[in-house]
Amino acid sequence: MTDTIAVSTAARRHPLLWPLLATLMIIGWSSGFVGIRYANQQTSVMLLLFWRTLISGLILLPFALTIGPRISLRAIRDQALFGVMAVFIYLGGFALAIEQRVPTGLVALIADLLPLAIVALSQPVLGETLSAKQWLGTLIAVIGVLIVSFDSLAVGTAPLWAYGLTVVSMLVFAVASVLHRKRRATSMPVHQGLCIHSLTGSVLFGICAWTQGTLAPPMTREFLIGMMWLVLIATFLAYAVYYTSLRLFPVAKVSAAIYLSPPVTMLWAWMLFSEPLTVAMFVGLGVTLVGVWMTSRN
Template identity: 75%
Template sequence: MTHQPISLSAPRHHRLLWPMMATLLVVGWSSGFVGIRYASEEAGVMLVLFWRTLLSGVILLPFALTIGPLLRMRGIAEQMLFGVMSVFLYLGGFALAIEQRVPTGLVALISDLLPLAIAALSQPVLGERLSARQWFGTAIAVFGVLIVSFDSLSFGAAPLWAYGLTVGSMLVFALASVLHKRRRTQHMPVHQSLCIHTLTGSVLFGLCAMMQGDLAPPLTRAFAVGMVWLVLIATFAAYSIYYTSLRLFPVAQVSAAIYLSPPVTMLWAWALFSEPLTAATFIGLTATLVGVWMTSRS
């Protein structure tokens, strides 16, 4: 297979399409923190993930059954596998690591290195080779993420396997992303695939939540607000835009936008929870913007 820089392999679209989709992706991806912040005040993480995925899947189910091609068992089975990888193992792995007392800042940093893993996998799996400029941009973006995350980094007393779990969860989602991109001719509509992903995740998260106690949701305002946020923004918006972008643009270019999630998350925390902004936030945001621009520009 001939290897070309990803900037040359992208299909031609309106020049504003990717900036608009990248902005929506970053806003949706970083907003998961807000929903978790509200909902986890009233329930354990596994229960929150169960209701997040169950509500998402149930809302999408009527549309998945009536709009789009007829769902066949082979396609459903393939999407269930992607659901296990991109929903259950990815979200659940990080949740379990936090419950095992891996510091949240370290978990967030490893999660935010997802684009680096995708960039590394995109060449051997997809034949999408990053140019020297794009690797340099990636390095700058990673540096920006480290600046933003530095103050919250610490190493706790969690078991060794829990630290490995965070890395493994990130790598599983990276692999799922490049495999999803690789299946160019057998894509089903995003609303159908996302429905299968979330319903698959809900079954597995439900089993985990039952092991910890009851599946009944807390009937509180904070939990309801958290669920609305997680379902509408962090699931429907973020995942839908992410999978749609994978079909239109090179996978490393799409994932590079996720580097902007840490500083944007800090802005969410400042706007909604009055958490202070530091100089490191703005320095890291600037560095990350430069890195993402270098990685994504044609």
């Protein structure tokens, strides 16, 4: 309890800490599209996710074993459960839905409504209540996301269960986020937890990829660039900053920053792949910024 109070006090003493963490998290969260765009040219999504999580876990393993408290079997079990929820079900569920021809725009929209689900769970589970202005900010942020995503929305012809899978994947990650926040005082250091999450995901993704064919990666320049991007930015930066922020700030405040992922993703696409920018994107970005600012205020 003393450590938790000290961390919260430190966060209040540094007013620029949250803007810095939020910026890094948005960059990492939105950059997953870039890595997948590079790496998914010649391989299945499950094979891509297998190598992403395996490389991430192996890089973190020596640090997890030598830096921090000794890892007990009980801690491994608990963190492996978070890995199943926050890595395998969340990433794998959306990937499988896309492979089943659920339109990418619809998948992205459901994924970007994650903060709304987290806010809904944070009050009964954590007792973190939002003010009327924060609820209004949440509504405004959702409207901004809808504006950004509107042009890419389509219904598609995928099986009904695939649409439900996207919703379930999003809700499972919301539950994992709330539980992670609830247990922040007794949880292990971020690098140890992320290592276990990644290795757990690699085992499950490896089984899925193996049933589809081979585990051998395509040794192409695009795959290597995409994998480096996914490991360093979309995994290490995004997840590490996200879990760190959950220990320092209310979960609704942390998750609200994710609303900015859609417009920032479109900026990535414009800068790296010359995809066009639209007026709706800028309007949605402005609306979302207002909503996130209102929701994040103390």
